[in-house]
Amino acid sequence: MPTILITGGHSGIGLAAVRQLAAKGNDIVLAGRSSGRMQPAADELRARYRASVTMLTLDTSSLASVRAAAAQLHKMREAGEIEPLDAILCNAGGRFDGDVSYSPDGYETTFATNCLGHFLLVELLLASLVEGGRVVYTASGTHDSQSTDGKLVGAAVEPDATALANNGKNGVKALSAGKRYSSSKLCTVMYSYELDRRLRRSDSSVVSIAFDPGSVPETAFLRGMPKPVQWISGTPVMKGVSKRIGVITSDMEFSGASLAALATDPDYADRSGEYFQANDGNLSAVRSAQLSYDKRRARKLWDDSKQLVHLTANEEPACLR
Structure with a gap:
């Protein structure tokens, strides 16, 4: 059976996506920080859809x-416990409000979580993808500083991996939580495009797609905000206001179904290097921020990220060099 690995597939848009994928007979690899948090989702998928689920x-x-x-997944592959991957869905992520914080590796938490972790994961698992497999990155319309989403959250800054990883250090004023988030999503879109360019140069059949699920108040995106803000963001009135001012809006089920479609539907098998957006019940390819198409910046982002994750020659697939 087709096998889909997804980060953050145990809640929110990710869970909505894996329900769709499991219902269509796909095997699921749920990748997340806590087995305890993943277990209810795994149990549901097994009971409701008789799906094969690996945590x-x-x-x-x-x-x-x-x-x-990645090492554990390779062991499971060698043991025949799971099949080669048909898709890697880089879906986990978050906005970290409050004072700037740092990962176990000393990198700013937002950039480490939303960018560097997925960058390394794709490098390590690309060889496990089948011919024609897909990598789908969950991005955000906030990456575009000219969009309403970007202006409301905080305009993305220069996609400089080293600066973003070390944001707030050495006497440099830390970016706001919104800017840290939108900048990480700009980098996510650029990773997707640069991956596509490298794959095409090597004649690979793997597909790389960026996906904006839209603003979905039902997710835990605003969990760091005051409870009244979380409540009002999900009301019909607020949703209506958001649409009128130009915010890209969606709902959990549609965005989840859209992510599942991008991962497996034949219609998207030849859409590598594109940016898709879920907006008010429609999934369509749209233009991302102008800056996201800058090839020089994307190459630097990629190469700097390799240095930050300490990627070795043995870890990097030949097709991505």
């Missing part, structure tokens, strides 16, 4: 955890 402990904020998870 993989993985914290994208920790490079050691990512490496351990």
Whole structure:
């Protein structure tokens, strides 16, 4: 059976996606920080859809955890416990409000969690993808500083991996939580495009897609905000206001179904290097921020990220060099 690995598939949009994938007969690898939090989702998928579900402990904020998870997956593959991967869904992430904080590796938490962990994971698992397999990155419309989403959250800054990883250090004023988030999502879109360019140069059939699920108040995205803010964001009135001012809006089920479709539907098998957006019940390819298409910046982002995750020659697939 087709096998899909997803980070953050035990809640929110990720869970909505894996329900769709499991219902269609896909095997699921749930990758997340806590087996206790993943267990209810795994139990549901097995009972409701008779799906084969494997849990993989993985914290994208920790490079050691990512490496351990990749090694564990390779062991399971060699033992015949799971099939080769048909898709890797880089879906986990978050906005970390409050004072700037740092990962176990000493990198700013937002950039470490949303960017570096997934960057390393794709490097380590790309060889486990089948021919024509897919990598789908969950991005955000906030990455575009010219969009309403970007202006409301905080305009993304220069996609400089080294600066973002060390944000707030050495006397430099830390970016706001919103800017840290939107900048991480700009980098996510650029990783997707740069991966596509490298895959095409090597004649690989693997597909790389960026996905904006839209603003989905039902998710835990605002969990760090005051309870009244969390409540009002999900009301019909607020949703209506958001649409009128140009915020890209969606709901949990549609965004989850869209992510599942991008991962497996034949319609997207030849759409590598594109950016798809779920907006008010429609999934369509749209233009991302102008800056996201800058090839020079993307190459630097990629190469600097390799240095930050301490990628070795043995870890990097030949097709990505």
